[in-house]
Amino acid sequence: MSLPPQSEPAPSVPRAIRLGVRSGYLNLGVTWAIQLVMVPLLLHHLGSESYGLYAALTSVVGYFSLLTFGSSLTVPRFVADHAARGEGEALSRFVSTYFVLYLAVAVTGAAIGFAASPLVRSVLVVPPRLADAVVPAWRLVVGGWALGLAAGLLQSLLTGLGEVHLSNLAASARTILNLAFAAAILSAGGQLDALLQGLLAAALLSGLGLYVLVRLAHPEIRITPALAGWATLRRSGRPAAYYFLMQVAALVVMGTDNIVISVFLGVGSVAAYAVAFQLYALAVAALWSGVDVLLPFFARWGAQRDERRLRSAFLRATKYAMSGTVLAAILLAAFGRQVIGWWVGPSLFVGGRVLLVFCVMLLIATPIHSAALVLAGLGRHKAPAIGGGIEAALNLALSILLVRQLGVFGVAMGTLLAGAATNGWVAPRAACRELGIRLGDYVRATILPSLLPALVAGAMAALAADRAASPVAAALGIALVAAGFGGTFWSLSLAPEERRELRALLIR
Numbered sequence: 001m002s003l004p005p006q007s008e009p010a011p012s013v014p015r016a017i018r019l020g021v022r023s024g025y026l027n028l029g030v031t032w033a034i035q036l037v038m039v040p041l042l043l044h045h046l047g048s049e050s051y052g053l054y055a056a057l058t059s060v061v062g063y064f065s066l067l068t069f070g071s072s073l074t075v076p077r078f079v080a081d082h083a084a085r086g087e088g089e090a091l092s093r094f095v096s097t098y099f100v101l102y103l104a105v106a107v108t109g110a111a112i113g114f115a116a117s118p119l120v121r122s123v124l125v126v127p128p129r130l131a132d133a134v135v136p137a138w139r140l141v142v143g144g145w146a147l148g149l150a151a152g153l154l155q156s157l158l159t160g161l162g163e164v165h166l167s168n169l170a171a172s173a174r175t176i177l178n179l180a181f182a183a184a185i186l187s188a189g190g191q192l193d194a195l196l197q198g199l200l201a202a203a204l205l206s207g208l209g210l211y212v213l214v215r216l217a218h219p220e221i222r223i224t225p226a227l228a229g230w231a232t233l234r235r236s237g238r239p240a241a242y243y244f245l246m247q248v249a250a251l252v253v254m255g256t257d258n259i260v261i262s263v264f265l266g267v268g269s270v271a272a273y274a275v276a277f278q279l280y281a282l283a284v285a286a287l288w289s290g291v292d293v294l295l296p297f298f299a300r301w302g303a304q305r306d307e308r309r310l311r312s313a314f315l316r317a318t319k320y321a322m323s324g325t326v327l328a329a330i331l332l333a334a335f336g337r338q339v340i341g342w343w344v345g346p347s348l349f350v351g352g353r354v355l356l357v358f359c360v361m362l363l364i365a366t367p368i369h370s371a372a373l374v375l376a377g378l379g380r381h382k383a384p385a386i387g388g389g390i391e392a393a394l395n396l397a398l399s400i401l402l403v404r405q406l407g408v409f410g411v412a413m414g415t416l417l418a419g420a421a422t423n424g425w426v427a428p429r430a431a432c433r434e435l436g437i438r439l440g441d442y443v444r445a446t447i448l449p450s451l452l453p454a455l456v457a458g459a460m461a462a463l464a465a466d467r468a469a470s471p472v473a474a475a476l477g478i479a480l481v482a483a484g485f486g487g488t489f490w491s492l493s494l495a496p497e498e499r500r501e502l503r504a505l506l507i508r
Contacts, residue, residue: 020164020293027168028289032282034179039278040344045186049127052267054192055274056124057141059258062251064145067105071098072156073243073376074236079160080299095157096227102153106146113142125266133192140196147203154210162296170213174206242385246372249388252395257411260399273408275340276350280358283328284365291317291370298377311435318370318446325366326450327457327485329359331478334461338474350408357412364424371431380434387426394418449493457485
């Protein structure tokens with residue numbers, strides 16, 4: 001069986017990208033709304049110590065995704081390549097192989113997690129009243145991870161097929177389901193164990209729903225163990241190894257801090273840091289949502305050797321994402337304290353120094369991400385993968401070294417310094433070299449356009465932050481600063497063609 005090669009007329013690709021971007025920001029809006037409700041809900045019903053334990057356990061289990069050996073990027077890249085070439089039988093074999101692989105990983109990971117329960121209990125510093133809750137909570141978190149693997153594979157399949165909007169809608173539905181279960185359980189008086197049982201059930205339901213969606217949308221793709229084979233795994237093995245290193249770096253940056261804090265300072269110190277990191281993570285999600293849509297199209301254009309479109313899409317995506325990054329950093333620095341105080345209470349403000357570190361981390365992370373994404377789509381991701389592996393090791397070492405002397409600020413600085421010393425320059429340089437872009441042209445096209453808007457917005461933020469004594473005043477200040485940045489960027493930093501492109505994205 002074969003699929004028609006994906007060499008569609010030009011309008012189909014822009015439409016798919018528009019749908020992906022819009023659904024991505026819809027999913028982001030849902031995620032933000034849920035987080036605004038979920039975090040205070042958990043803190044109110046569980047308390048800061050139980051919430052800190054929950055955050056630490058979920059951070060630890062995040063490392064279990066390493067057992068998939070980089071397949072979160074391998075799957076969409078190879079699916080996009082097979083689809084672009086019209087190789088329907090090869091696509092079915094590939095998906096079936098990874099489906100069997102994910103089942104094996106889920107069973108193996110669950111067994112390792114259950115066996116490691118005593119180790120988790122001995123490593124984490126918890127108050128005596130939570131000592132007996134660690135092991136059962138850990139096992140439930142591991143079970144939720146195992147059930148979520150299948151959903152992750154199916155979303156990667158949809159992404160690789162260019163149907164990012166379906167993947168995003170499925171993610172939104174899963175987030176809403178998690179909130180519904182959590183709210184019902186906590187409102188009925190349930191505590192951490194009951195909450196995790198509910199989230200386990202939600203993971204099972206969302207996975208089944210996504211499977212039904214994929215079967216209805218793509219009945220031509222067969223998913224059966226009979227099609228699985230070692231040859232498919234061997235062909236994707238070497239690229240997957242480098243994807244794996246990229247995955248390690250991402251997990252260390254996004255998940256290690258809570259673990260280091262809980263081990264060296266106790267889970268009671270995690271909550272304030274985790275709340276501030278939520279703001280950073282939400283900003284990252286907003287900045288990268290539009291760029292991530294391009295992954296399957298980078299792979300498709302690479303297969304079709306469309307170098308002109310690759311260069312144009314990469315530079316514009318980085319330019320737009322970088323402008324959002326600069327604005328987000330300004331807003332986080334100016335209004336972060338007020339937002340956290342309004343959201344969960346001033347007692348959980350982590351401190352101005354840590355917040356500023358997160359702002360600088362944003363400025364470094366976005367160029368890394370867009371560069372690594374285009375290289376991943378092209379299968380030329382060796383340089384950022386090796387850089388990411390070095391970053392992961394350096395991050396962990398610096399965080400452990402600095403936490404003893406500087407507390408949570410030292411943990412944040414370890415993350416920042418590791419990124420700046422490695423992939424902060426390795427990934428963009430590698431992407432420019434692969435696409436034939438001079439570094440000077442890259443800087444002028446992606447970074448310099450945000451400087452003048454940053455000066456305007458920074459001055460406005462400095463004035464507005466001093467007057468943001470209430471949530472309404474803070475919201476008004478944020479809106480004015482964003483409008484000042486956006487107006488300046490639109491008027492002075494965009495070419496007429498780029499304005500038309502963005503209008504089409506917003507209106508059509």
